Amino acid sequence: MSKASDKMDLSPQARKLIDQHTRAIETQGDEIAKKLTSAGTVIAASCSILNLRARYMGAAGEHFSVQEYEGLQIVDALDERLLRAMKAVLAGYVERARKKPDAKALELLHGKLAPGPKEMPQYPVGYMVHFMLFSAIQAFEPLAEDGHGFETPALEIAMVHHLLAILDKYVVTREKPVTRHFSDVAREYSVVMRLKCTCGAEKFDVKLQALCQSSAGEPYDRLDLQCKECGTQRSITFDLPHFKDMYQI
Numbered sequence: 001m002s003k004a005s006d007k008m009d010l011s012p013q014a015r016k017l018i019d020q021h022t023r024a025i026e027t028q029g030d031e032i033a034k035k036l037t038s039a040g041t042v043i044a045a046s047c048s049i050l051n052l053r054a055r056y057m058g059a060a061g062e063h064f065s066v067q068e069y070e071g072l073q074i075v076d077a078l079d080e081r082l083l084r085a086m087k088a089v090l091a092g093y094v095e096r097a098r099k100k101p102d103a104k105a106l107e108l109l110h111g112k113l114a115p116g117p118k119e120m121p122q123y124p125v126g127y128m129v130h131f132m133l134f135s136a137i138q139a140f141e142p143l144a145e146d147g148h149g150f151e152t153p154a155l156e157i158a159m160v161h162h163l164l165a166i167l168d169k170y171v172v173t174r175e176k177p178v179t180r181h182f183s184d185v186a187r188e189y190s191v192v193m194r195l196k197c198t199c200g201a202e203k204f205d206v207k208l209q210a211l212c213q214s215s216a217g218e219p220y221d222r223l224d225l226q227c228k229e230c231g232t233q234r235s236i237t238f239d240l241p242h243f244k245d246m247y248q249i
């Protein structure tokens with residue numbers, strides 16, 4: 001582990017934005033959870049929760065570019081809050097309603113609405129999961145109209161379980177400290193992929209990945225990057241709060 005004091009911290013403005021929108025997501029989630037009366041309303045509610053992303057993307061884009069390091073950190077942090085809130089809403093409904101999905105209907109949805117839980121990467125990043133859920137909901141409407149031999153309510157119950165299976169698979173990777181650590185590292189590369197150079201290119205090479213320690217003793221990763229287009233070099237850092245948990249298995 002190399003000692004370095006060049007760890008990048010999020011600005012107070014970025015932290016404030018995360019806090020504000022976290023509260024908005026949680027309030028919205030609680031409000032929505034009270035109004036769920038059927039699987040159909042859960043699907044509509046899922047859509048409104050997913051649409052909250054447009055708000056914080058807009059807010060992050062106003063103050064930071066969403067293709068810059070800080071903007072990406074904000075969006076990723078809020079994507080996680082949103083997906084956790086959505087999981088809580090869906091899991092709460094499923095627990096109260098106690099309606100088991102028809103196995104055949106669920107199989108139909110897993111097949112027709114792929115990529116589903118089976119095709120997900122081991123450590124998915126929030127924005128990918130958001131996109132999967134959004135695409136599944138969009139594709140569900142024509143599928144439900146056709147019916148494929150099922151009544152709409154049966155398909156809707158199966159759909160709630162399909163969405164929940166995707167959310168579960170993501171949330172599990174963010175709950176245990178060890179899987180959280182691996183999913184944090186997987187996210188680092190997804191940030192590099194989305195990062196835009198001042199020359200306009202989105203093609204950074206990772207020249208070096210170094211595990212460092214802040215003066216306060218917190219582990220973090222430093223990635224040294226070089227733009228493939230113009231050659232500009234820069235470094236970005238990522239907190240690894242769960243690195244130490246790796247040794248406590």
Ligand SMILES: [Zn+2]
Pocket residue numbers: 197198199200201227228229230231232
């Ligand atoms: Zn460049």
